[in-house]
Amino acid sequence: MEIKTFLFRYAGALTAGDLDGIAACYGYPSLILGDESAQAVAEASDVKNAFAGAAERYRAQGLTEIRPTIGETTRITERLVDVKVRWEYLDAEGVTRAEGYYRYTLRGDDGDTGGDTGIGTDTGTGDNLAIHVVVPIPAAEFGA
Template sequence: MRASTDLDALTDFFDRYGVALTAGDVPSLTGCYALPGLVVTDTYSFSFSSLAAVALSFVGAAPDYHERELVAAHALIEDVQPVSALLTEVAVEWEFLDSRGARVPGERYRYLLRSTDTGPVICTVVRTG
């Protein structure tokens, strides 16, 4: 097994992640994460060591997306860098669509992904903009 730098595989992973995110599909979201994991932003950081902790971090996301009428999320992959034999860093800008089909600019993140037998999983998320 090698770190995934295949754009089609990474696009598929982030497509599934975006669908789960806007649908509030917490079980699918938690399946996208490795344990333990880390999230880092300018103002806070948190780590999680259980799927329950990952799930709790997404509890408020779905109502927020519904309130903002965001119905779809698409990851625009900006950069892919292999880090090691099983780790890949992926820079993503999220683009959202609202209920009227209008594009809503999102935020930028860097994801550190680990390749596994079942596909990539997120180890670390860093909000970059």
């Protein structure tokens, strides 16, 4: 699966408040890592609990869409890729009202693709990408 397609699928689940869809974008175990904490994410229920009510909070602030912009992408191994993402939180008129910056480590699962993980920014045939590490980053690291 193409990274862009994966991130837009994740954004759609976030915007809709689709907890099953959000949880399906994670691989288990995962790790949320920041300057002040490290949180292990052992199973889908952990992700669902973390995101419960998030879409409603976004809508209460007048935010109606979440859009990713892909920054630097680095292949770590055949199945691992590191990607910087800027998330834009948009209102009903499409105006960016907030931003967030993250680095994700994604792992491709070759499944039934004959060994082709299909991790790419432009092309790919693999079916599965999953978030395994999330790190908030400063806007300057993204290049913003």
